[in-house]
Amino acid sequence: xxxxxxxxxxxxxxFINRNSRRLLTSQERVATQKNINRISDDPxxxxxLLDIKTAKSRVSQFIRNIERVDSLxxxxxxxxxxxxxxxxxxKELLLGEANEITSTPETREAARIExxxxxxxxxxxxxxxxxGKYIFSGFATDAPAIxxxxxxxxxxxxxxxxxxxxxxxxxxxxxxxxxxxVFTDPSTYDIVRIGDxxxxxTGGSYTSGQPIxxxxxxxxxxxxxxxxxxxxxxxxxxxxxxxxxxxNGQQRIEVQEGRSVQQNLTGDRVFGGVGISGGVDIFDVLAxxxxxxxxxxxxxxxxxxxxxxxxxxxxxxxxATVGARQNLIQDLLDRQGELLIGxxxxxxxxxxxxxxxxxxxxxxxxxxxxxxVGAAAQIIDISLLDFLR
Numbered sequence: 001x002x003x004x005x006x007x008x009x010x011x012x013x014x015f016i017n018r019n020s021r022r023l024l025t026s027q028e029r030v031a032t033q034k035n036i037n038r039i040s041d042d043p044x045x046x047x048x049l050l051d052i053k054t055a056k057s058r059v060s061q062f063i064r065n066i067e068r069v070d071s072l073x074x075x076x077x078x079x080x081x082x083x084x085x086x087x088x089x090x091k092e093l094l095l096g097e098a099n100e101i102t103s104t105p106e107t108r109e110a111a112r113i114e115x116x117x118x119x120x121x122x123x124x125x126x127x128x129x130x131x132g133k134y135i136f137s138g139f140a141t142d143a144p145a146i147x148x149x150x151x152x153x154x155x156x157x158x159x160x161x162x163x164x165x166x167x168x169x170x171x172x173x174x175x176x177x178x179x180x181x182v183f184t185d186p187s188t189y190d191i192v193r194i195g196d197x198x199x200x201x202t203g204g205s206y207t208s209g210q211p212i213x214x215x216x217x218x219x220x221x222x223x224x225x226x227x228x229x230x231x232x233x234x235x236x237x238x239x240x241x242x243x244x245x246x247x248n249g250q251q252r253i254e255v256q257e258g259r260s261v262q263q264n265l266t267g268d269r270v271f272g273g274v275g276i277s278g279g280v281d282i283f284d285v286l287a288x289x290x291x292x293x294x295x296x297x298x299x300x301x302x303x304x305x306x307x308x309x310x311x312x313x314x315x316x317x318x319x320a321t322v323g324a325r326q327n328l329i330q331d332l333l334d335r336q337g338e339l340l341i342g343x344x345x346x347x348x349x350x351x352x353x354x355x356x357x358x359x360x361x362x363x364x365x366x367x368x369x370x371x372x373v374g375a376a377a378q379i380i381d382i383s384l385l386d387f388l389r
Contacts (some may be wrong), residue, residue, distance in 0.1 A: 011253050029182070049350050057345045058257075059260040059336055064335045065253045068265045073326045076265050080319040082123050083271075084312055086118050090289065090306045097293060098301050101180055105296070112293040113172040119286045120171055123148050136267035137246030138293050145267035146283070147243040149174065151217070151228060156231030159183070159223035161208070167218065173216030175294065176287050181212070183218070186227040196295070240290070242283020244268045247274075250315040255332050261325065270318045273310075282311045 066151065093111040097103045126136050126146040136145035151166040177195035183206070184190060191201040191214055200214050208223040219236055221228070244267050250263040273279020285307045292300035 031219065037218060044364070045350050048310055049347065052343055052347045052350070056340065056347065059340045059343065062254065063258055063333065063336050063340065066255050066329050066336065069253060069255070069261060069329050070326060071323050072135065072263055073329070074131060075128065075135060075323045077319060077326075079128050079135075080265075080322065081144050081360035083122055083282075084319065086122055086125075086316040087308055087312045090115055090118055090286065091305065093289045094130070094289060094301060094305055095229070098298070098305060102299060103296075108293045108296060112290055115286060115293070116172040116174065119241055119283065119290075120148075122271075122286070126271050129158075133245070136265060138264070138266045138268075139249030139251065140246045142244055143244045145244065146241060146271065147245050148241045150239045150243070152237040152239070153233045154237075155233070157183075158230055159186070159232045159236075160226030160327050161221050161228040161232065162224050163219060163234055163236075163375065164209070164222045165220040168216060169213065169218050170216035174240075174290075176217050176238050176290065178235060178237045178242045179215075179217075181221070181236070183228040183230060185230050185231040189228075227276055227369070240283060240287040242271070242287065243282065244272055255329065256336065261329065269314065273314055276314055276317070278310060279314055280307050281370065282314070285311055 014124050016139065042262065071118075093115060097108050097111050118247055123146050127144040128135055133141035134143075134145050135144055137205040138145075149168055151168070153163045154164060155162065175193060175195070177193050179200065180192045180194055182190050182192070184203075185204050189201070189204045189206050189212075190199065191204065191212075192198070193215070201212075206221070206228065208222060208227065210221045211218045213219075217236065217238070219234075221234065246267055248266050248268055249264075250262050252260040254260045264353075269276060269279075271283060272281045285304060288300065288307075289304050292295070292304060314337060
């Protein structure tokens with residue numbers, strides 16, 4: 001067969017291109033330290049590698065889920081522990097006032113004021129947030145779990161004045177009761193606490209827009225189209241903290257294939273006793289204690305000591321639930337960690353390159369490429385004048 005210049009050039013180009021591709025492949029393996037950078041590198045092992053990477057991704061997500069449950073469990077353990085400590089303090093105070101010999105109006109009022117402050121602290125605990133979400137609200141994580149002290153107003157009468165503002169100025173002085181503000185004439189009013197019939201203010205002087213302060217409250221009444229008329233009846237109802245605003249949604253999260261765990265506690269159960277045998281509404285118990293101390297109701301005080309024991313047991317039970325959950329997820333975390341290590345070992349065996357081997361291969365391909373370029377240079381250097389010499 002005749003070998004002409006075209007065949008020589010095509011042959012040189014073929015070997016240069018082939019060796020160039022091989023050199024680039026070796027350079028890529030050295031740079032990435034991987035045997036498989038695309039499916040075409042190993043059509044047999046590449047699909048298996050993709051399956052392993054998918055499994056690794058799933059296991060890594062399970063581990064992140066478990067770690068979140070663990071972090072949240074730590075928050076629940078802390079908050080229920082704090083709440084339990086507050087209840088213990090309330091019982092200490094109430095035990096002191098259950099002794100009729102040592103209890104005096106002054107000690108009862110001091111105890112009531114501290115317990116009112118504790119109630120406020122408990123509401124703050126119930127409205128704890130984690131990652132910006134209220135942890136005791138069930139699925140309604142964007143809203144507080146427990147409503148703080150609320151004020152509601154109503155009016156009957158013929159005058160033109162209205163209540164334009166109600167504010168709590170001192171939580172410790174509040175009575176959880178309804179107040180009646182009755183105008184005896186357009187410039188004079190009386191305030192009666194309806195629950196016990198106590199006259200809070202008699203013959204108060206009314207000035208439109210001037211705040212009226214009593215029992216830790218500030219109420220503002222202002223003229224509208226006309227001033228108040230005799231007989232106008234304004235009502236202000238004070239409700240204690242403790243109304244549950246969330247829902248009983250159980251947030252579950254997947255921690256392994258086909259298995260999920262509940263990650264939250266709900267405020268209606270923890271603080272309201274819903275779904276717990278012998279459960280109590282802790283905030284209602286505290287409100288009753290407030291009233292019992294104000295009225296020196298020794299029978300109620302002694303009965304409420306039992307309710308405080310139930311409250312503590314309730315919180316302790318929920319804390320034990322969190323502890324059991326932490327033990328479970330720690331076991332799951334260990335197993336998922338071992339599985340992740342196993343998958344990573346298999347992936348490494350398939351995908352990771354032996355650096356010494358790929359460096360040797362790179363040197364070989366480099367030499368082959370340079371040889372093909374050198375040979376091509378000699379072929380291309382041949383011309384018609386070489387045959388005429």
